[in-house]
Amino acid sequence: MATQLRINGKDVEVTAPPDTPLLWVLRDEIGLTGTKFGCGVASCGACTVHVDGEPTRSCVLPVEAVAGAEITTIDAVNGTVAEAVQKAWRELDVVQCGYCQSGQIMSAIGLLSQNPSPTDQDIDDAMSGNACRCATYHRIRAAIHRAADTLEG
Amino acid sequence: MTLSTTLQTSRRSFLKGSAALAGATLVVGYRADGALAAADTAADLNPFVRIEPDGTVVAIVKHFEMGQGTTTGLTTLIAEELDADWARVVPEFAPANSEIYGNLFFGGQGTGGSTAMANSFMQYRQAAAGARAVLMQAAAEAWGVSPGEVTIEGGVLKAGGKSAHFGEFAAAAAALPVPAEAPVKSPEQFRLIGKDGLPRKDSSAKTDGTAIFAMDVKLPGMVYAVVLTPPKFGGLLTGFDASGASEVPGFLDARPLADNSGLAVYATGTWAAIQAREAISAEWDFSGAETRSTDALMAYHEGLLDEPQYVVRGDEGVAEAIGGAARTIEAEFRFPFLAHASMEPLNCVVEPTEGGVRFHDGCQFPGIVQPTIGHLLGVDPAKVEVVTVYAGGSFGRRATPKADYHVQAALAFQAWGGDAPVKMVWTREDDMRGGYYRPMAAHRARIGLDADGRIAGWDHRLAVKSILKGSPFEAMIENGVDATSVEGIGDTHYALPAMSVGLTDAEYGVPVLWWRSVGHTHTAYTMETLMDMAAEAAGADPVEFRLGYLPGDDADQRRLAGVLKLAAEKAGWGSAPEGRFQGVAVHKSFNTYVAEVVEISLADGAVKVEKVTCAVDCGIAVNPDVIRAQMEGGIGYGLGAVMRNTITLTDGEVDQWNFPDYEPLRMSDMPDIEVHIVASDEAPTGVGEPGVPPVGPALANAIYAATGTRVTTLPMTESGVSFA
Ligand code: FES
Ligand code: FES
Numbered sequence: 087m088a089t090q091l092r093i094n095g096k097d098v099e100v101t102a103p104p105d106t107p108l109l110w111v112l113r114d115e116i117g118l119t120g121t122k123f124g125c126g127v128a129s130c131g132a133c134t135v136h137v138d139g140e141p142t143r144s145c146v147l148p149v150e151a152v153a154g155a156e157i158t159t160i161d162a163v164n165g166t167v168a169e170a171v172q173k174a175w176r177e178l179d180v181v182q183c184g185y186c187q188s189g190q191i192m193s194a195i196g197l198l199s200q201n202p203s204p205t206d207q208d209i210d211d212a213m214s215g216n217a218c219r220c221a222t223y224h225r226i227r228a229a230i231h232r233a234a235d236t237l238e239g
Numbered sequence: 240m241t242l243s244t245t246l247q248t249s250r251r252s253f254l255k256g257s258a259a260l261a262g263a264t265l266v267v268g269y270r271a272d273g274a275l276a277a278a279d280t281a282a283d284l285n286p287f288v289r290i291e292p293d294g295t296v297v298a299i300v301k302h303f304e305m306g307q308g309t310t311t312g313l314t315t316l317i318a319e320e321l322d323a324d325w326a327r328v329v330p331e332f333a334p335a336n337s338e339i340y341g342n343l344f345f346g347g348q349g350t351g352g353s354t355a356m357a358n359s360f361m362q363y364r365q366a367a368a369g370a371r372a373v374l375m376q377a378a379a380e381a382w383g384v385s386p387g388e389v390t391i392e393g394g395v396l397k398a399g400g401k402s403a404h405f406g407e408f409a410a411a412a413a414a415l416p417v418p419a420e421a422p423v424k425s426p427e428q429f430r431l432i433g434k435d436g437l438p439r440k441d442s443s444a445k446t447d448g449t450a451i452f453a454m455d456v457k458l459p460g461m462v463y464a465v466v467l468t469p470p471k472f473g474g475l476l477t478g479f480d481a482s483g484a485s486e487v488p489g490f491l492d493a494r495p496l497a498d499n500s501g502l503a504v505y506a507t508g509t510w511a512a513i514q515a516r517e518a519i520s521a522e523w524d525f526s527g528a529e530t531r532s533t534d535a536l537m538a539y540h541e542g543l544l545d546e547p548q549y550v551v552r553g554d555e556g557v558a559e560a561i562g563g564a565a566r567t568i569e570a571e572f573r574f575p576f577l578a579h580a581s582m583e584p585l586n587c588v589v590e591p592t593e594g595g596v597r598f599h600d601g602c603q604f605p606g607i608v609q610p611t612i613g614h615l616l617g618v619d620p621a622k623v624e625v626v627t628v629y630a631g632g633s634f635g636r637r638a639t640p641k642a643d644y645h646v647q648a649a650l651a652f653q654a655w656g657g658d659a660p661v662k663m664v665w666t667r668e669d670d671m672r673g674g675y676y677r678p679m680a681a682h683r684a685r686i687g688l689d690a691d692g693r694i695a696g697w698d699h700r701l702a703v704k705s706i707l708k709g710s711p712f713e714a715m716i717e718n719g720v721d722a723t724s725v726e727g728i729g730d731t732h733y734a735l736p737a738m739s740v741g742l743t744d745a746e747y748g749v750p751v752l753w754w755r756s757v758g759h760t761h762t763a764y765t766m767e768t769l770m771d772m773a774a775e776a777a778g779a780d781p782v783e784f785r786l787g788y789l790p791g792d793d794a795d796q797r798r799l800a801g802v803l804k805l806a807a808e809k810a811g812w813g814s815a816p817e818g819r820f821q822g823v824a825v826h827k828s829f830n831t832y833v834a835e836v837v838e839i840s841l842a843d844g845a846v847k848v849e850k851v852t853c854a855v856d857c858g859i860a861v862n863p864d865v866i867r868a869q870m871e872g873g874i875g876y877g878l879g880a881v882m883r884n885t886i887t888l889t890d891g892e893v894d895q896w897n898f899p900d901y902e903p904l905r906m907s908d909m910p911d912i913e914v915h916i917v918a919s920d921e922a923p924t925g926v927g928e929p930g931v932p933p934v935g936p937a938l939a940n941a942i943y944a945a946t947g948t949r950v951t952t953l954p955m956t957e958s959g960v961s962f963a
Binding site: 102103106107110113114115117118119120121122123124125126127129130132159160161172175176179180181182183184185186187188191209210213214216217218219220221222223224225226227 | 304305306307308438439441442443444445446447448449450451452454455457463488508509510513580581582583584629630631632633634666667864865868871872873874875876878879897898899903904905906907909911912
């Protein structure tokens with residue numbers, strides 16, 4: 087029943103049943119706990135990872151569906167966009183409890199990778215699937231704009 | 240060392256031990272007799288600050304971090320008095336020990352009521368001032384100068400051309416007596432308090448996935464458990480069939496909890512446990528359960544308004560004043576149950592120890608968990624250790640006087656045999672349906688205005704379930720009145736000539752709890768909507784009308800008037816752009832004064848919340864940016880709830896299951912927010928909750944200004960308001 091995955095640039099063989107959501111394989115089996123469980127039904131975004139660069143909700147994604155795909159998690163995400171986003175997040179002290187923030191950051195990196203200078207409407211569209219119960223939205227928006235400015239140079 | 244040596248602290252001590260080759264540590268804290276003392280270990284004093292041999296300053300944080308900024312705030316106090324380098328000061332969560340780390344406002348160790356900064360402000364500064372004094376003394380002795388010649392800047396001690404970091408004098412300082420009156424700074428000497436530019440201590444770990452929450456804890460040999468609980472509050476397990484679960488890979492067993500409050504389902508992973516539970520059926524005894532629907536419960540609350548049980552305020556002549564009034568206003572308000580719905584579903588890990596247990600938890604009330612679990616498991620409460628990790632939100636939910644989820648986890652741990660770590664996880668559905676809601680409430684008010692449009696009499700009644708009754712905090716109830724039911728009305732600071740406030744405790748079987756700003760969640764809404772109605776009846780401007788009842792007779796009225804004027808000025812009150820409508824509210828809660836102006840627009844009849852301008856007076860603003868963040872977050876949290884959140888019951892069963900039907904505020908709903916902090920020399924007061932109460936009524940008042948509709952039943956969507 088082993089499934090071959092490629093996570094954060096490494097090949098990993100996992101033994102969970104193939105219909106197990108990627109989220110639980112990452113968290114419980116591999117020990118990559120940066121990706122969070124918030125709802126389990128694709129409605130909060132806490133579990134967002136990149137699958138071939140696309141922000142994806144890992145809580146409803148069976149591992150068998152991503153065998154062979156490039157999976158990136160918050161624990162290892164890197165590159166200029168990721169650096170700009172994390173730097174902006176820190177400069178503006180976006181976080182409160184922090185539990186949603188891995189997912190927010192993965193979604194924001196996904197957005198800026200596709201669209202280097204998003205409008206407020208673009209941000210609403212890309213980020214509305216990521217809930218933050220601490221309501222840090224105001225700063226998330228500002229941080230995305232700031233990261234976009236950094237990337238523009 | 241205290242009995243509560245934690246895994247984390249013992250690991251740290253190990254590291255410290257290796258570093259100790261290069262020098263010793265300095266620990267400063269309070270002795271049992273309350274005096275400040277210094278030592279090289281925490282053996283016989285209660286440490287609040289520790290200096291490592293390399294000069295790192297460790298602030299021992301007695302409160303937990305749910306996002307409110309305590310790990311930054313208490314650390315600021317230590318850094319300030321030591322004139323430390325901010326980059327070299329690190330927070331460390333204190334172990335569970337109410338004697339040492341109790342909340343000075345309520346005794347046991349715990350966080351709540353927006354008290355973390357307020358109760359710690361002098362305690363932490365004095366401890367750090369003590370550390371500063373012995374470090375300077377040690378340096379002076381070594382350098383042969385007088386202590387008055389030694390200065391500290393950016394964590395460096397200096398005198399007569401010599402300089403050293405704190406660690407170099409830690410050992411010598413540890414041997415010195417701490418002066419009884421080590422002076423703390425006066426406000427004009429502050430270099431960090433009140434200043435921007437101190438990055439949050441938890442920002443970095445929370446932006447790269449390394450911050451550890453209880454959900455992330457994994458121990459060797461750990462078993463995962465989810466609990467199948469009765470679909471109605473108060474139901475009891477009478478039987479179950481787990482045969483279907485045997486097919487689920489990873490399923491281990493299903494065992495009843497000792498009190499039959501549920502069935503623990505064990506597995507080798509979280510997903511397997513969740514899957515196994517789906518395959519299990521159970522039978523319940525509902526004879527002691529709450530089986531009413533929320534419609535029936537609300538009708539029951541409304542019936543309770545006719546004859547109030549308790550007199551909260553009983554001025555003379557209210558009935559006469561209303562009877563003889565030129566105009567009267569009457570209104571009824573209805574508030575639903577609300578779930579806290581923190582982002583991290585509740586969970587914790589229970590681990591066996593020598594003669595006790597160790598919890599890994601984002602623990603809000605260690606002072607409750609220790610005795611409760613000690614009693615439940617028959618162990619010495621001091622042997623109930625708590626490793627405090629980051630909490631993924633709380634909003635009051637983790638501050639449970641009955642330690643409900645800890646008890647459930649301990650029962651699951653016990654049923655598994657008590658010899659292996661058990662991680663009990665709630666799914667979002669468990670969290671949504673797990674009770675301990677903001678209680679539903681009904682209010683009725685009659686207000687009489689005289690011919691000049693002045694309020695002559697105000698009769699206010701409300702019915703709500705008491706949070707304190709039957710809890711360990713029951714002693715706080717005075718003359719039958721649970722202050723958390725009526726705070727914000729019974730003690731209103733408006734100069735009202737004749738007011739009566741009557742309260743009736745509603746009784747039902749759904750557990751209720753404080754929800755970010757507690758009673759103020761419904762009292763501010765009614766008071767501030769009614770003040771708007773009265774202003775309208777009087778033909779007065781809502782801001783001017785309120786100021787007329789805040790004549791400045793006392794500090795409360797002056798500070799309320801101060802924030803109200805500031806918010807109005809900054810929001811451009813009365814000169815909203817074309818197509819925008821404003822509403823205002825002002826309220827004091829947790830000793831903090833907040834006014835908010837909400838500005839909305841309408842598109843095809845749908846409301847869009849465009850902007851919220853907030854003014855806050857919380858005394859000395861220790862970390863202005865944390866205060867702004869708490870106001871922003873409180874505004875967002877309050878907005879989402881009044882707009883569309885409700886927990887309803889059908890025949891005692893919760894109808895909502897997950898975020899799709901308890902829709903949180905989203906990015907696209909979030910208004911622009913501006914926060915203005917009133918400069919103040921008063922002692923710091925709470926900021927976690929006070930941003931919440933004014934936003935609901937300010938929005939309601941803006942909606943009235945735009946549409947002529949008074950929203951008195953929440954959530955607003957149930958009153959026919961639609962949002963863009
Ligand atoms: S946990 Fe996956 S979207 Fe909420
Ligand atoms: S920071 Fe707490 S949920 Fe987003």
